Amino acid sequence: MSLLEIRNLDVRHGLLQAVRGVDLSVEKGETIALVGANGAGKTTLLRAIAGAHLPAGGNVRFGGTDITLVPSHSRVGLGIALVPEGRRLFSQMTVEENLILARSAGRKGPWTLDRVFEAFPNLVPRRKAKAGNLSGGEQQATAIGRALMTNPEILLLDEVSLGLSPLAVDRVYASLDTLIHGGTTIVLVEQDLRRAMRVADRIVCMLEGKIVLEGKRGEITREQVSEAYFGLGIAKGRLSA
Amino acid sequence: MMIWVNQIVQGILLGGYYAVIACGLSFMFSVMRMINLAHGSLAIVAAFALYVLADQYGFNPFSALILVLPAMAVLGWVLQRTILERSQRGGMLVPILSTFGLSIVLDNLLFEQFGADTRSLAPFIDELSYDSWTITDDLYIGKLAALTFVAAVVILGGLQLFLTRTQLGRSIRATAEDPDTVGLIGINAKRVNAAAAAIALVTVGIAGAFLGMRATFDAYAGGPQLIFAFEAAVIGGAGSLWGTLIGGIVLGVAQSLGAQISPQGFLITGHIVFLAVLFGRLHLDTIGTKFRKTVRRSA
Numbered sequence: 001m002s003l004l005e006i007r008n009l010d011v012r013h014g015l016l017q018a019v020r021g022v023d024l025s026v027e028k029g030e031t032i033a034l035v036g037a038n039g040a041g042k043t044t045l046l047r048a049i050a051g052a053h054l055p056a057g058g059n060v061r062f063g064g065t066d067i068t069l070v071p072s073h074s075r076v077g078l079g080i081a082l083v084p085e086g087r088r089l090f091s092q093m094t095v096e097e098n099l100i101l102a103r104s105a106g107r108k109g110p111w112t113l114d115r116v117f118e119a120f121p122n123l124v125p126r127r128k129a130k131a132g133n134l135s136g137g138e139q140q141a142t143a144i145g146r147a148l149m150t151n152p153e154i155l156l157l158d159e160v161s162l163g164l165s166p167l168a169v170d171r172v173y174a175s176l177d178t179l180i181h182g183g184t185t186i187v188l189v190e191q192d193l194r195r196a197m198r199v200a201d202r203i204v205c206m207l208e209g210k211i212v213l214e215g216k217r218g219e220i221t222r223e224q225v226s227e228a229y230f231g232l233g234i235a236k237g238r239l240s241a
Numbered sequence: 242m243m244i245w246v247n248q249i250v251q252g253i254l255l256g257g258y259y260a261v262i263a264c265g266l267s268f269m270f271s272v273m274r275m276i277n278l279a280h281g282s283l284a285i286v287a288a289f290a291l292y293v294l295a296d297q298y299g300f301n302p303f304s305a306l307i308l309v310l311p312a313m314a315v316l317g318w319v320l321q322r323t324i325l326e327r328s329q330r331g332g333m334l335v336p337i338l339s340t341f342g343l344s345i346v347l348d349n350l351l352f353e354q355f356g357a358d359t360r361s362l363a364p365f366i367d368e369l370s371y372d373s374w375t376i377t378d379d380l381y382i383g384k385l386a387a388l389t390f391v392a393a394v395v396i397l398g399g400l401q402l403f404l405t406r407t408q409l410g411r412s413i414r415a416t417a418e419d420p421d422t423v424g425l426i427g428i429n430a431k432r433v434n435a436a437a438a439a440i441a442l443v444t445v446g447i448a449g450a451f452l453g454m455r456a457t458f459d460a461y462a463g464g465p466q467l468i469f470a471f472e473a474a475v476i477g478g479a480g481s482l483w484g485t486l487i488g489g490i491v492l493g494v495a496q497s498l499g500a501q502i503s504p505q506g507f508l509i510t511g512h513i514v515f516l517a518v519l520f521g522r523l524h525l526d527t528i529g530t531k532f533r534k535t536v537r538r539s540a
Contacts, residue, residue, distance in 0.1 A: 050425060076427030088422040090415045101415050104408065105427025150427055 001064055003028045003185055004049065004154060009058035011041070011048045018044035020209035021058070026154065031186045033200035035193060037229060040206040042189045043085050046156045049187070050082035051075040063153070076105040079153030083160060085189075087143040091132030095123055095142050098131050102149035109151025116145040119175055137168030141175065148179075155179070157188040161195070173199065193225060207231050243379040244501065250380060252497030256473075256490030257390030261451050262466055263473035264396055265444040267485040270474065272417045272437045275325060275336045279344040280445060281467030286347055287313055287449025288362065288458050289355060295365040302362045302450060310446045317442030321435040344463060351460035362453035370454060389451050393489070396444055397482050403440075404482075413437050472515040491518075 002025035011019035019041045026032060034042045047053040049060060051072035059068040062078060070078070089098055099113055117124050120141040126134055131142055140160055147155060160176075161169040173195065180186060180199060190196040197203060197217060205213040205228040213220065213228035226232075266280045277283075287309055294305040320343075328339040363370035369388075373381040404410040416423050416433045423430050452458060452466060469492065477488020492511050499510025 052421065052425060071429075072424035073427050073429045076425065082425050084422065084425060088419060088425075090418045090422075092418055093411070093414060097411055100408070101411050101423075101428070102426040104412060107427075146426060 002026060003063060005061040006045075006049070007059050007061075009045070009048060009060065010056045011044050011053060012056045013044070017056075018209055019048060019055075022206075022209075022211055024204065024211065026185060026187060028153075028185055029183045030202060031180050031188070031200045032202045032204055033196035034187060034189045034204050034206060035191075035196050035225065035229065036206035039208075041209040042206055043158055045206070046082060046158050046187065046189060047084075050080055050156055052082065052084070073105075076150050076152075077107060079107065079151070080156070081147035081150045081152035081154070082156040083143045083147045083158060085158040085162065087139050089131040089134075089139055089142055089146070091130065093131060094128050095131055095134070095138075096127050098142055098146050099149050102146045105150045107151040111148045111151050113149070116148055119148075119178065120145055122171070135168070136164045137171055140164060140168070140172050144172070144175070152184075154185040154187065157186060159189050159191065161190065161192060169195075193222065193229075197222065197225070205229055243377070245498070247380050248497040248501045249494055250382065251386070252494030253490050254382070254386040254390050254493070255497060256486070256493030257393040258386070258451060258455065258489070259469050259473040259492050260393040260486040260489030261389060261396065261444075262448040263470040263477075263485050263489055264393070264400065264482065265441045265448060266467075266470045267474040267477070267482065268400060268444065269438070269441045271481070272413050272441075273325070273329075273434055274333075274417065275329060276340070277325075277441075278337060278340040278467065279347060279463075280340075280470060281463030281465070282344040282347040282351075283313075283316075283442060283445045283463075284449040284452055284466055285351060285458055285460070285463040286316075287446040288453035289351060289360075291362055291450055291453055292360050295362060302365050302454060306446065306450055309450075310443050313442040313446035314439040317439040317445075318435045320442070321438035322431075325438065326431065326434065344467075348461050348463060355460055357459060359457040359459045360453075361457040362450070363455075366454055385455055389455065392447065392451065393486055396447060397486050400440075400444075401482050409433070409436060469511075472511060476515055476518045 004026040006022055006024040009019055009022045010017060022045060034045065036042050044053060048055050051067070051070055051074070055068060059066055061067065062075075062080060067075060067078065090101070093101075096113070099116055117127070122138060123141055123145065126138055131139060134142065144157070144160065157176075160172055164172065176186075176199070188196075188200070200217060202214070202216050203220060203225060204211055205225055207228065208231070212231070213225060215224075262284060266277060269275050269277045269280075290309045290312065291302050291305045294300040294308065295302050324339055324343060325336060328335040366385075369385055373383045374387075375381055404414055412423065412428050412433045413436070416428065416430050420430045423433070473489040473492050474485055475488065476491050477484030477486065491514060495514040496507050496511040499506030502510070
């Protein structure tokens with residue numbers, strides 16, 4: 001049984017249908033990269049998994065239980081954490097307060113305040129600084145740390161490299177590496193195809209709300225992904241690995 | 242000379258009272274982004290509850306608070322879940338209308354129950370209502386006024402500590418800043434807001450107690466109280482807790498000095514200071530920009 005199973009999921013923003021009939025299973029310990037052009041529905045799909053946006057149809061099962069209509073705060077308690085696009089830190093509060101807040105879910109596990117500061121040593125001197133005054137890289141580290149503080153079983157990362165310098169992106173991915181190899185289940189949205197294909201076990205490409213290509217790393221080529229990305233290879237049908 | 246010192250001292254103490262009645266309003270605005278126009282009426286509800294307990298059941302108003310404050314907290318929770326939360330979904334203005342409606346309902350229910358007689362809690366607190374310490378021949382400090390001021394500092398300080406040191410307090414601040422994102426870290430925004438409303442109404446209950454002890458009230462006394470609370474909150478910077486104390490003091494001092502200048506100056510000076518601060522706030526930015534531009538041009 002998969003950790004996360006999405007069946008025939010439809011998500012709407014008013015009249016706009018952002019996610020159309022998506023099926024996706026995520027196995028425990030897997031890292032999946034979600035790629036696709038702007039507006040392909042990647043963020044909406046992640047938000048629907050996290051419960052921040054309730055779907056119009058289909059269902060989401062997590063660890064065997066149906067969570068389609070469970071609100072986001074309860075999903076955190078079940079072990080789903082989302083690092084939202086744009087980081088969404090509480091800018092008026094300190095780094096430490098941002099992290100401590102994530103204890104509210106009440107999930108016990110390996111991630112504590114000390115452990116987060118160990119994983120992101122660049123945050124240690126900024127412990128008491130307001131989150132709004134941090135650099136982009138520090139903010140992203142705080143956002144990831146905040147999600148980890150909920151001790152998730154699955155971590156959803158939405159465009160963690162957005163707005164960061166290449167150097168900061170490297171740092172963020174260096175710290176993610178430990179998570180990826182440590183067996184945390186991760187679904188990440190990444191615009192940088194090269195990077196996505198390097199870190200993920202499986203690549204899922206979305207176009208106009210649908211999954212158009214899905215394949216294990218090594219089994220699909222960059223060219224195939226690029227074609228799917230721009231909708232050039234639709235005639236060839238969905239390639240499943 | 243001494244008379245002015247006296248007026249300033251009395252004004253500061255009066256400011257403590259205004260801070261007590263404004264703090265619930267300011268807390269609700271800063272935490273839930275909601276202007277609660279039923280604030281004054283709810284304080285009167287608490288005052289009447291204390292009055293009934295004191296008059297019919299022989300409670301001392303201070304010990305009656307042990308019953309009234311939890312009741313106010315429950316009332317806050319219920320109000321949030323039944324009226325405020327729903328109206329807030331309709332945008333910024335709907336809560337103003339719905340709380341205005343609520344205040345009319347409360348005022349008239351009180352009027353129906355208690356009639357037009359004015360009442361006071363002063364008879365139930367014995368000499369505390371009029372006793373004072375003599376500082377000099379011209380300067381007396383009322384014990385109740387001093388107690389009110391201390392209460393203001395304790396309530397505002399306590400709220401400040403609560404917001405920074407406890408998990409619920411931090412959750413309240415985070416929910417105020419970004420109600421959508423708190424869900425993603427496991428915080429139930431609805432429950433947090435209901436708890437915040439409960440806390441706000443506890444402070445409203447305390448405000449009702451001091452209002453009843455220092456003066457008289459009737460069913461329609463909520464409106465004027467709301468005006469003073471509103472003015473203190475705006476002068477101090479709406480949503481800032483210590484600012485509320487400063488706002489209350491500025492308002493109180495302005496009113497006392499105004500009363501010394503002219504017997505009718507009490508209210509008018511308070512309103513003038515309030516309007517001056519309000520317009521100053523609105524135009525300070527433009528004045529500042531203009532000033533900087535002029536400096537740059539001449540440089």
